[in-house]
Amino acid sequence: xxxxxxxxxxxxxxxxxxxxxxxxxxxxxxxxxxxxxxxxxxxxxxxxxxxxxxxxxxxxxxxxxxxxxxxxxxxxxxxxxxxxxxxxxxxxxxxxxxxxxxxxxxxxxxxxxxxxxxxxxxxxxxxxxxxxxxxxxxxxxxxxxxxxxxxxxxxxxxxxxxxxxxxxxxxxxxxxxxxxxxxxxxxxxxxxxxxxxxxxxxxxxxxxxxxxxxxxxxxxxxxxxxxxxxxxxxxxxxxxxxxxxxxxxxxxxxxxxxxxxxxxx
Amino acid sequence: xxxxxxxxxxxxxxxxxxxxxxxxxxxxxxxxxxxxxxxxxxxxxxxxxxxxxxxxxxxxxxxxxxxxxxxxxxxxxxxxxxxxxxxxxxxxxxxxxxxxxxxxxxxxxxxxxxxxxxxxxxxxxxxxxxxxxxxxxxxxxxxxxxxxxxxxxxxxxxxxxxxxxxxxxxxxxxxxxxxxxxxxxxxxxxxxxxxxxxxxxxxxxxxxxxxxxxxxxxxxxxxxxxxxxxxxxxxxxxxxxxxxxxxxxxxxxxxxxxxxxxxxxxxxxxxxxxxxxxxxxxxxxxxxxxx
Numbered sequence: 001x002x003x004x005x006x007x008x009x010x011x012x013x014x015x016x017x018x019x020x021x022x023x024x025x026x027x028x029x030x031x032x033x034x035x036x037x038x039x040x041x042x043x044x045x046x047x048x049x050x051x052x053x054x055x056x057x058x059x060x061x062x063x064x065x066x067x068x069x070x071x072x073x074x075x076x077x078x079x080x081x082x083x084x085x086x087x088x089x090x091x092x093x094x095x096x097x098x099x100x101x102x103x104x105x106x107x108x109x110x111x112x113x114x115x116x117x118x119x120x121x122x123x124x125x126x127x128x129x130x131x132x133x134x135x136x137x138x139x140x141x142x143x144x145x146x147x148x149x150x151x152x153x154x155x156x157x158x159x160x161x162x163x164x165x166x167x168x169x170x171x172x173x174x175x176x177x178x179x180x181x182x183x184x185x186x187x188x189x190x191x192x193x194x195x196x197x198x199x200x201x202x203x204x205x206x207x208x209x210x211x212x213x214x215x216x217x218x219x220x221x222x223x224x225x226x227x228x229x230x231x232x233x234x235x236x237x238x239x240x241x242x243x244x245x246x247x248x249x250x251x252x253x254x255x256x257x258x259x260x261x262x263x264x265x
Numbered sequence: 266x267x268x269x270x271x272x273x274x275x276x277x278x279x280x281x282x283x284x285x286x287x288x289x290x291x292x293x294x295x296x297x298x299x300x301x302x303x304x305x306x307x308x309x310x311x312x313x314x315x316x317x318x319x320x321x322x323x324x325x326x327x328x329x330x331x332x333x334x335x336x337x338x339x340x341x342x343x344x345x346x347x348x349x350x351x352x353x354x355x356x357x358x359x360x361x362x363x364x365x366x367x368x369x370x371x372x373x374x375x376x377x378x379x380x381x382x383x384x385x386x387x388x389x390x391x392x393x394x395x396x397x398x399x400x401x402x403x404x405x406x407x408x409x410x411x412x413x414x415x416x417x418x419x420x421x422x423x424x425x426x427x428x429x430x431x432x433x434x435x436x437x438x439x440x441x442x443x444x445x446x447x448x449x450x451x452x453x454x455x456x457x458x459x460x461x462x463x464x465x466x467x468x469x470x471x472x473x474x475x476x477x478x479x480x481x482x483x484x485x486x487x488x489x490x491x492x493x494x495x496x497x498x499x500x501x502x503x504x505x506x507x508x509x510x511x512x513x514x515x516x517x518x519x520x521x522x523x524x525x526x527x528x529x530x531x532x533x534x535x536x537x538x539x540x541x542x543x544x545x546x547x548x549x550x551x552x553x554x555x556x
Contacts, residue, residue, distance in 0.1 A: 053432075079434030086428065094425035101418050109434040113415035145492075161433070 001066065001201055002029045002052060002169060008060035009047055009225075021047040022058070023225040029169070033232075034195055035203045036212035038244075039222035045205040048222070049173050052203065054078040065168075080110035083162030085155070085175040092158025095147030099138060099157065102146050103127045106161035130160055134190065152183035156190055163194050170195065172204040176211070188215070209241050221248060228252070268513040270390065272506030273397040274459055275477060279485075279505040280404055280498065281451035282478025287497070288412065289444040290424035294350030295335040296452040296478065298357025299328045300471040303453025305361045308370040308466035317378050321457045328453020331357060332446035339445075340438040350475075361468050368468045377461035393462055400458065404451060405498050412494045420444050452478075473531050480538045481505035511537055 009022040022044045029035065037045045050056040051063060054075035063071045070078060086092055093102045104118040104127075119127075124142060131139040134156050138149075146154060155175060162170055172191065176184035192215055195202050206212050212219055219236055221229035221244070228251045231239065278300060285293040303324035310320035331353060338349035362368065382392035411417045422430045423440040430437055452474065460466040485504020491497035515533045516525050525533070 076431045076434050076436050079432055084432045086432075091426065091428050092432070094422040094429055096425050097418065097422055102422075104415070105418050105422055105430070105433050105435070108415050108419075113419050113435070115411075115414045115416060118413055118415045118418040 001031045003027070003064040004048070004051070004061065005064065006061040007048070007051060007058045007063070009044075009051065009056065009058050013059070021225055022051070024061070025225075025227055027220070027227060027230075029201060029203065031201055032199065033201050033203075033218050034216035035218045035220055036216040037203060037205045037220045037222060038207070038209060038212045042224075043222040044225040045222050046173055047225075049171050049203065049205050052169075053082055053084050053171050081168040082171060083109075083164075083167035083169070084171045085158050085162045085173065087174040087177050089151040089155040089158070089178055092161065093146040093149075093154050096145060098143045098145055099131070099149075100124055100127050100142040102157065103130070103161060103164065106164045109165040109167075111165075130164070131157075133193075134160065150183075152179050152187060155179060155183075155187050159187065159191060159194065163198055163200065166198075168201060170200045170202040172202065174205050174207060177207060191215075209244060213239055213241065213244070219244075221251075223248075223252070268510040269506055270394050270397070271513075272481075272509040273394060273401055273502075274462060275455065275509065276401050276481070276502040276505035277397075277404055277455035277458065278452045278474060279478045279481035279501050280401075280408060281448040281455065282475060283482045283498070283501045284408070284448040284451070285445055286479065286482060287491075288421050288424050289441065289448075291339075291346050291441060291445060292350070292475075293332070293335060293445055293448060294347060294475050295331060295353035295357065295445075296350075296449060297471045297474045298354040298361070299331045299449040299453045300456035300459070300474045301361045301466070301468055302331055302357050302364070302471075303328050303456030304460035304466035304470055305364040305370070305456075305468070306453070307457035308372055308460050309364055309366075311372060311375050311377070311461070312370060317376050317380070317461065321378065321454055321461075324457035325450040325454040328456075329446045329450040331453070332449025333442060335449070336438075336442040336445040340441050358468065365466065365468065369465060371465045372461060373464050377464075378458065379461065397458065397462075400454075401502055405502065408498050409495050412498075416440075416443065473534060476531070476534050476538060477508065480534055481508045483538065484508050484511075508537065 004025050004027040007022050007025045011019040011021055025048060037048070039045050047056065051058050054070070054073060058071065062069055065081065094105070097105070100119045104123060107123060128139040128142060136153055136156060138153065138157065146157065149157065159175070175191070176187050179187060188211060191204070194200065202216070204216065217236060218232035219229070219239070220227055229247055278296065282293070282296060285291045306327045307320040307324040310323055311317055335349050335353040338344045338352060339346050344352070378396060379389065379392050382396065383389055387395070412421060419430060419435045420440045420443065423435065423437050423444070427437060430440070456471070459470070481504040482501055483504070484507050485500030485502070486497075488503055488507065489496050489500035491500055512530065512533055516527065516529070518525060
């Protein structure tokens with residue numbers, strides 16, 4: 001559904017701080033995929049997600065949505081088919097707007113905004129129904145400002161908002177990393193439920209290997225701006241952390257000997 | 266009485282400043298130029314024999330255009346918002362001189378928006394307060410309505426959380442365009458009414474507009490909590506009146522041999538803003554719509 005073709009991204013090109021974040025990534029995201037992305041700091045995980053979301057433009061390669069080239073389409077236009085949840089729980093909602101007003105903004109994603117009343121009795125009822133699914137009692141606090149909510153509540157609301165207006169794809173950028181373990185678990189289970197219930201295609205960047213293994217049908221490991229592992233389907237089921245670490249060592253090891261072999265020939 | 270009248274006169278302007286500064290988080294200095302622009306356009310049209318109410322509408326339109334330029338400088342040419350406002354402001358100074366053809370247009374003897382009321386036998390000051398109150402109430406009602414529409418919600422969110430609104434598919438450039446243009450339309454409208462109330466338009470009448478507007482917004486927030494849009498909007502009007510009362514009082518104070526004069530107005534405004542900004546209880550409330 002979304003495809004990355006030979007994506008390259010370099011930060012501070014031509015300076016002493018030059019940093020090659022992504023070097024030639026090809027990735028085909030199939031409809032219904034729930035991909036978890038792991039890798040060490042600076043592996044390029046978040047940069048790849050930003051390129052899919054449109055927050056950043058690649059320096060080379062193409063981003064395809066279906067057969068449409070969306071490489072240069074700005075983020076706010078991609079929001080029509082892509083929902084995003086960021087790591088910072090405060091960054092997904094507007095604190096001075098009420099819960100229902102925040103949801104009204106999300107509900108209008110992908111449509112023109114003009115002078116119709118943002119929150120009316122009809123969509124308020126819908127918002128309350130959706131909030132009930134969270135099981136946090138937020139449906140009783142529709143008129144409370146989002147700024148009054150806890151981090152976990154705000155992240156849950158953000159998640160719901162990202163999944164509103166029927167996006168084709170949900171992008172999660174370490175969205176539980178800033179929460180305490182219990183809340184993180186709650187938000188993660190909620191994420192999984194939403195993705196399954198709504199049949200969403202999703203990509204989740206995480207630092208947590210266990211999370212990456214427990215959820216999704218496909219796991220991608222990144223290293224130094226490249227995808228070094230892409231395991232899906234049955235092969236992913238039953239995969240453990242030691243397996244993953246072993247594979248990582250192996251891939252890196254083989255990679256190096258391969259280089260040596262190539263050079264010696 | 267005079268201070269309340271003054272407060273009402275300038276509350277339209279303060280509401281414009283509130284729209285950009287608080288809702289959009291865009292400190293727009295071009296209002297220092299769009300206030301006299303409104304005055305100039307209105308005065309020119311009146312002296313050319315056009316209808317006085319039409320001249321107010323034309324002034325608002327001109328202000329909308331001025332704001333649009335600031336917004337485009339910021340969003341399309343990526344000029345820092347403060348600088349974009351300053352550029353428009355100084356550019357407008359020349360434009361205002363061109364519009365008027367001279368630094369000052371007297372309106373004495375011409376029909377103004379107050380003439381119909383005065384000819385009904387209503388005392389000038391009552392007529393002026395009544396008319397300004399009407400305009401202010403209309404703009405308040407409009408703003409409260411506007412801030413609850415789809416576009417209004419998106420605009421408020423733009424000033425609150427840029428990352429979030431973009432992720433929700435909002436074209437923030439469009440919001441900045443709408444917000445800043447609308448704000449300057451209110452300020453220019455205020456300028457037109459001020460000119461008709463004073464009986465002249467002057468190229469220098471806009472100096473300190475943005476700071477006075479800022480003072481009104483902050484004082485309003487200190488007095489009235491800005492937890493809802495309605496409270497915030499009413500707070501700006503109340504703040505504008507309190508600010509003018511404070512200025513009137515300050516001007517009446519005698520510091521030993523020094524008697525304060527209208528020339529000291531800008532210094533007094535600056536001091537009021539500094540006090541309002543540093544006063545702890547007030548500081549907590551800063552952020553207005555956003556906190």
